[in-house]
Amino acid sequence: MASISLRNVTKTFGGNVQAVHDMSLEIAHGEIVCLLGPSGCGKTTTLRLVAGFEGPTAGELWIGDRLVSSSRTLVPPARRNLGMVFQDYAVWPHKNVLDNVGYPLKVRKMSRSRIRKRATEATALVGLEGLEKRYPEQLSGGQQQRVALARALVAEPEALLLDEPLSNLDAKLREKMRFEIMDLHQRLGLTLVYVTHDQAEAMVLSDWMVVMNRGKAVQVGTPWEIYRSPSSPFVADFIGLANFLPAQLVERNGQQGIAEIPAAGSQRVECSLASEPSGSLPVPGVLFVRPEDVELSSEGEADIEGTVTRATFLGARLDLRVDVGGAEWRAEAPPGADIAQGQAIGVKAQRAIFFEKEEQTDGETADA
Amino acid sequence: MNRVLAFARAPFDLLRSPTLAGRLVGLAAVALLVVLTAFPLGVLFHRSFEREAQLSLQNYVEVFSAARNYQPIWDTVKLGLWTVLLAAVLGVPLAWVVARTNMPRRRILENLCLLPYMLPPFIGAMAWIQLLAPRSGYINQLWMSLMGTRDPLFNIYSFGGMVMVMGFYSFPFVFIAVRGALERMNPSLEEAASICGARTLRVARDITVPLVIPSIMAGMMLAFLYTVSNFGIPALLGMRARIFVLTTRIYAYILRGDMVGIQLATALSVVLVGLAAIILIVNRWVISKQHGAAIISGKSVRPTRVELGRWRYPFALGVYAVVGLMVLAPIVALMLTSFLRAWGLPLRWANFTVRNYEYILFEFPLTRAAIQNSVMLALVAASAAVVLGTVLAYIVVKTRTRGRQAVDALVTLPNAIPGTVVALAMILAWSGRFGINLYNTFAILLVAYLSYYTFYAFRNAAAALAQVHPSLEEAATISGAGSGAVMRDVVIPLIRPGMLAGWLLVFAPTLRELTISILLYGPYTPTIGVAVFDLQDAGYFHIASALAAIIVVVIVGINLVMRKLLGGRARAM
Numbered sequence: 001m002a003s004i005s006l007r008n009v010t011k012t013f014g015g016n017v018q019a020v021h022d023m024s025l026e027i028a029h030g031e032i033v034c035l036l037g038p039s040g041c042g043k044t045t046t047l048r049l050v051a052g053f054e055g056p057t058a059g060e061l062w063i064g065d066r067l068v069s070s071s072r073t074l075v076p077p078a079r080r081n082l083g084m085v086f087q088d089y090a091v092w093p094h095k096n097v098l099d100n101v102g103y104p105l106k107v108r109k110m111s112r113s114r115i116r117k118r119a120t121e122a123t124a125l126v127g128l129e130g131l132e133k134r135y136p137e138q139l140s141g142g143q144q145q146r147v148a149l150a151r152a153l154v155a156e157p158e159a160l161l162l163d164e165p166l167s168n169l170d171a172k173l174r175e176k177m178r179f180e181i182m183d184l185h186q187r188l189g190l191t192l193v194y195v196t197h198d199q200a201e202a203m204v205l206s207d208w209m210v211v212m213n214r215g216k217a218v219q220v221g222t223p224w225e226i227y228r229s230p231s232s233p234f235v236a237d238f239i240g241l242a243n244f245l246p247a248q249l250v251e252r253n254g255q256q257g258i259a260e261i262p263a264a265g266s267q268r269v270e271c272s273l274a275s276e277p278s279g280s281l282p283v284p285g286v287l288f289v290r291p292e293d294v295e296l297s298s299e300g301e302a303d304i305e306g307t308v309t310r311a312t313f314l315g316a317r318l319d320l321r322v323d324v325g326g327a328e329w330r331a332e333a334p335p336g337a338d339i340a341q342g343q344a345i346g347v348k349a350q351r352a353i354f355f356e357k358e359e360q361t362d363g364e365t366a367d368a
Numbered sequence: 369m370n371r372v373l374a375f376a377r378a379p380f381d382l383l384r385s386p387t388l389a390g391r392l393v394g395l396a397a398v399a400l401l402v403v404l405t406a407f408p409l410g411v412l413f414h415r416s417f418e419r420e421a422q423l424s425l426q427n428y429v430e431v432f433s434a435a436r437n438y439q440p441i442w443d444t445v446k447l448g449l450w451t452v453l454l455a456a457v458l459g460v461p462l463a464w465v466v467a468r469t470n471m472p473r474r475r476i477l478e479n480l481c482l483l484p485y486m487l488p489p490f491i492g493a494m495a496w497i498q499l500l501a502p503r504s505g506y507i508n509q510l511w512m513s514l515m516g517t518r519d520p521l522f523n524i525y526s527f528g529g530m531v532m533v534m535g536f537y538s539f540p541f542v543f544i545a546v547r548g549a550l551e552r553m554n555p556s557l558e559e560a561a562s563i564c565g566a567r568t569l570r571v572a573r574d575i576t577v578p579l580v581i582p583s584i585m586a587g588m589m590l591a592f593l594y595t596v597s598n599f600g601i602p603a604l605l606g607m608r609a610r611i612f613v614l615t616t617r618i619y620a621y622i623l624r625g626d627m628v629g630i631q632l633a634t635a636l637s638v639v640l641v642g643l644a645a646i647i648l649i650v651n652r653w654v655i656s657k658q659h660g661a662a663i664i665s666g667k668s669v670r671p672t673r674v675e676l677g678r679w680r681y682p683f684a685l686g687v688y689a690v691v692g693l694m695v696l697a698p699i700v701a702l703m704l705t706s707f708l709r710a711w712g713l714p715l716r717w718a719n720f721t722v723r724n725y726e727y728i729l730f731e732f733p734l735t736r737a738a739i740q741n742s743v744m745l746a747l748v749a750a751s752a753a754v755v756l757g758t759v760l761a762y763i764v765v766k767t768r769t770r771g772r773q774a775v776d777a778l779v780t781l782p783n784a785i786p787g788t789v790v791a792l793a794m795i796l797a798w799s800g801r802f803g804i805n806l807y808n809t810f811a812i813l814l815v816a817y818l819s820y821y822t823f824y825a826f827r828n829a830a831a832a833l834a835q836v837h838p839s840l841e842e843a844a845t846i847s848g849a850g851s852g853a854v855m856r857d858v859v860i861p862l863i864r865p866g867m868l869a870g871w872l873l874v875f876a877p878t879l880r881e882l883t884i885s886i887l888l889y890g891p892y893t894p895t896i897g898v899a900v901f902d903l904q905d906a907g908y909f910h911i912a913s914a915l916a917a918i919i920v921v922v923i924v925g926i927n928l929v930m931r932k933l934l935g936g937r938a939r940a941m
Contacts, residue, residue, distance in 0.1 A: 051842075051846055053842055053845075077842070077845045077846045078845050078846070078848045078850055079848070080846075081848070082846055083846070084842070084846040086839040086842065086843060087839070088837060088839055090837065090839035090840045090842065091843075092840060092843070092844075092858055092862070093862070094861045094862055103844065103847050103857070104847035104848050106857075107844075107847060107848045107849040107850075107853055107857075108848055148843075151843070151847065152846075155847070155848065161846075
C-alpha cells in the first residue's frame with residue numbers, strides 16, 4: 001500500500017484536446033479520494049493516468065516512492081501492482097468466478113493451491129461464497145460487481161482504483177455497495193481512488209474529494225468543506241441544490257459582508273465572500289443559498305414574502321419553490337409541514353456566500 | 369493517395385508496439401499481406417501497359433479493336449444485367465413471403481433460399497446440364513416423351529441458360545438483403561400509415577416499397593458483382609455455345625500459352641476489375657443516398673405479417689413448387705446421376721450402382737490426387753488465413769496504428785476482384801520473373817487462396833474483436849498480465865468462435881475452389897474443383913457427379929456446424 005502523488009500532470013489528446021490540465025494531488029496512504037465531476041471533465045482520464053493506461057503529456061506521477069509516469073517513462077499497468085474496478089465490471093465471460101478472481105495471482109505465477117486459497121478468501125470477502133464455480137452470465141449485475149471487486153483486491157494491491165463502479169446498479173444496491181466498499185476500506189486500510197459523477201456517492205465515501213471541470217481540479221477538500229464552502233458557482237451548483245440570487249455586496253468586513261437582494265425588496269443578508277472583491281462597493285454578483293438555509297416563516301412574520309408555486313413531497317422532506325418578486329427560491333420544509341401551493345410565505349436567507357459577477361460568467365457554471 | 373501514404377506509416381507505428389513479439393508479429397503480418405496481395409496486383413496492373421518490355425497502350429488498343437475481345441465485355445454486362453433482373457424477380461417476392469406472411473413452414477423456405485448461396489455455382493451448372501442438356505437432360509427427355517416430340521424444351525447451352533442458372537445462384541443476395549430490411553423495419557412506420565387511413569396495398573406502395581428499395585439495389589449490386597466474377601457457369605454453359613464473357617475469354621487467352629495471349633488476358637483483367645470497381649463505386653453512392661438506412665437498421669422487431677387466410681396452403685404449395693424446382697431439382701439430379709452406371713442410361717433400378725464412388729475414392733489416380741491436394745490445401749489455407757487474418761484484424765480493430773484502414777482495404781481488395789484476375793496476377797508475379805518460380809506448384813495455389821480468402825478469416829476475427837470491450841483487456845493488464853498473457857488468457861478465448869467460423873469460411877470454399885485453381889494447377893496438383901470440371905467437360909457426368917455429390921454433402925455439413933457455432937449470427941452470413 002502506498003501514497004499516490006500527481007505533480008502537475010497534463011494529458012493532451014490528439015494535439016489540442018486537453019483532457020487533464022496541470023493536476024496536482026497528494027493522496028496519502030490509506031485515504032479514500034473521490035474524483036467528481038460532470039461527464040467529460042477528465043476524471044476518468046485522471047484515473048487511467050494513475051493506472052498507466054495513458055501516459056501524461058507533461059508532469060509526473062508517483063506511487064509510493066516510485067516514479068511510474070512522466071513524459072519520458074511509463075511503467076506499464078501490469079507492473080504497477082494496482083487493483084481496478086471498471087465501470088462495466090470487465091468480468092471475463094469465459095472464466096468462472098474463481099478463475100476471474102484468481103487471475104492476478106495466476107499471472108504472478110503463484111502455486112495452484114495458494115491461488116485457490118486466496119481467491120476463495122477474496123470471494124468470501126465480497127460475500128460470494130458458494131458461487132465460485134458460476135460463470136458471469138449466471139450472476140446478477142451486483143454479483144458481477146463483487147467479482148470485479150474481489151479480483152481487484154486479491155493480489156493485495158498498492159491502491160485500488162474504481163471507475164464509476166456503481167453506476168450500472170439500481171439505487172438500492174448502489175447504496176448497499178457504497179457501505180460495503182467503505183467497510184472493506186476500513187478493514188484492509190487501502191488507498192482508494194474513486195471516480196464518480198454521483199455527488200451523493202462522493203459525499204458518503206470520501207476522506208476528501210476533487211471536483212473537476214474541463215480537465216481542471218476546481219476544488220479540493222472534505223465533503224463538508226465543499227458542500228458548505230464551494231469555491232465557485234460551478235461547485236456550488238454541482239454539489240447539492242443551490243439558489244443563485246442576483247445581489248450586490250453593499251458592506252464588507254474582511255471575509256464577511258452584507259449583500260442586498262433587489263428582487264426581495266432589498267433584503268439585507270449577511271454573507272461570506274468567496275473571493276476578494278475586485279472593484280469598489282457596491283459589487284454586483286450572485287448570492288448562493290442552500291435550500292435548507294432558507295428560513296421559512298408564516299405570513300406576516302417576515303420582512304420578505306413570496307408565494308409557494310410548487311410543493312413537492314419527497315418522502316423525507318417537502319421540496320418548495322417560492323416566487324419572490326419574480327425570482328424563484330428553492331427551500332425545504334419538514335414533510336408534515338402544512339404548506340400548500342399558492343400560499344404566501346415569509347423567506348429569509350440564513351447562510352449565504354457571495355460570488356462576484358464575473359466569476360459566474362467565466363464559463364464555469366455547471367452544464368451537467 | 370492519402371491511404372497509400374498512411375499505409376507507409378504503419379510499419380513505424382507497429383515498431384512502437386510495447387513488446388518485441390508484438391512488433392515482430394505485426395510487421396510480419398503486414399509484410400505478408402503486401403507480398404500476397406499488393407505486389408501481384410501491382411504487377412498485373414503494370415504489365416497490362418507493357419509490350420516487349422516497353423510501356424505501351426498496345427494491349428488496350430487490341431482489346432478494343434477486335435470483336436472477339438470487346439464482345440465479351442458487352443456480353444459480361446448483358447449477362448450481369450439479365451441475371452440481376454432475374455435475381456430480383458425471384459429474391460424480392462421470396463423475401464416478402466418469408467418476412468411478412470404467415471405462410472406455413474417459412475423456416476424451411478428460408479433455408480432452401482439460402483442453399484444456393486453455399487453451393488459452388490459450377491456444380492449448379494453441372495446439375496442443370498443434367499436436367500436440360502438438349503437431348504439427354506432429364507427434363508428434356510421427360511418433355512419429349514410426354515409430348516411425343518423430338519424438340520427439347522430448353523437448351524441449357526445458351527445465353528438464356530446462363531442467365532437462368534446464374535439467376536438461380538445469385539438471387540440469395542437479393543433475398544438476404546430484402547428479408548433483412550423487411551424484418552428490421554419498424555412496424556410503427558407502417559402502422560402510422562394505416563392510422564392515417566391507408567389500406568394494405570396503399571401502405572405497401574407508399575411506405576414499405578420505398579423503404580426497401582435501397583436494400584433491393586444493394587442486393588442486386590452484389591448479385592451483379594458475383595455474376596461478372598463467375599467463371600464456372602459461363603465456362604460450362606457458354607463456351608460450348610461459343611459465348612464468351614470476360615472470365616472465360618481471359619481463361620482462353622491464358623490457356624493459349626503464348627506471350628501475346630497473356631498480355632491480352634492481362635489487359636482484359638484490368639477491364640474486368642474496372643467493371644467491378646464501377647459497380648462498387650455506384651453501390652457506395654447508392655448507399656450514401658439511402659435516407660431509410662437509419663430507420664431500417666437496428667434491433668430486430670416483430671414485423672406485422674399478412675394473413676393469407678384460407679389461401680395459406682395453396683399459396684405455400686405454389687411457392688414450394690417453384691423453389692423446389694429451382695433449388696432441389698438440380699441437387700436431386702446430381703445425386704441420381706452419381707449413382708448411374710453411365711450417363712444417358714434410363715433411370716431404372718438395374719442401372720444404379722455405387723461403383724462411381726468406389727472409383728473416385730479408391731481407384732482413379734486423378735480424383736484421388738485431387739482430393740488429397742484439396743483437403744491439404746484447404747487445411748493449410750484455412751489455418752494460415754486464420755492466423756494472418758486475426759493478427760491483421762487485431763491491428764485494425766484494437767490498435768491506433770496509422771494506416772490501419774489501408775490494411776483493412778488491402779485485405780478486402782482481392783475478394784472484390786474476380787478470382788480469375790487474382791490467379792493471373794499470381795502467374796505474373798510468381799513465374800520466375802522476380803526470382804521466385806512457383807508455377808505448377810502447390811505453393812502458388814496456396815498463395816493465391818490466401819490472398820483471396822484471408823478476408824473471411826479477417827472479417828470474422830474483426831467482428832469478434834469488436835465485441836471484446838477494451839476494459840476486458842485492461843482488467844487483465846492491471847491484474848499484472850503481460851501482452852502475451854492478455855492474448856492467451858483473455859482475447860483469444862473470447863474470439864475463438866469467430867476464429868473457428870473464419871476457419872470454416874475459408875475451408876469450405878477452398879475445398880472445392882475452381883476459378884483460381886483451373887489457372888494455377890499443375891500436372892501434379894489437380895484440385896477437386898478442377899477434377900469435377902474436367903470430368904464434366906469430357907462427358908463423364910456420372911463420375912463428376914459422384915465427386916460433386918460428396919462436396920455438396922460436406923459443404924452442407926460444414927454450414928450446419930457453422931450455424932451452431934455462430935448461433936443467430938449465421939443467418940447474416
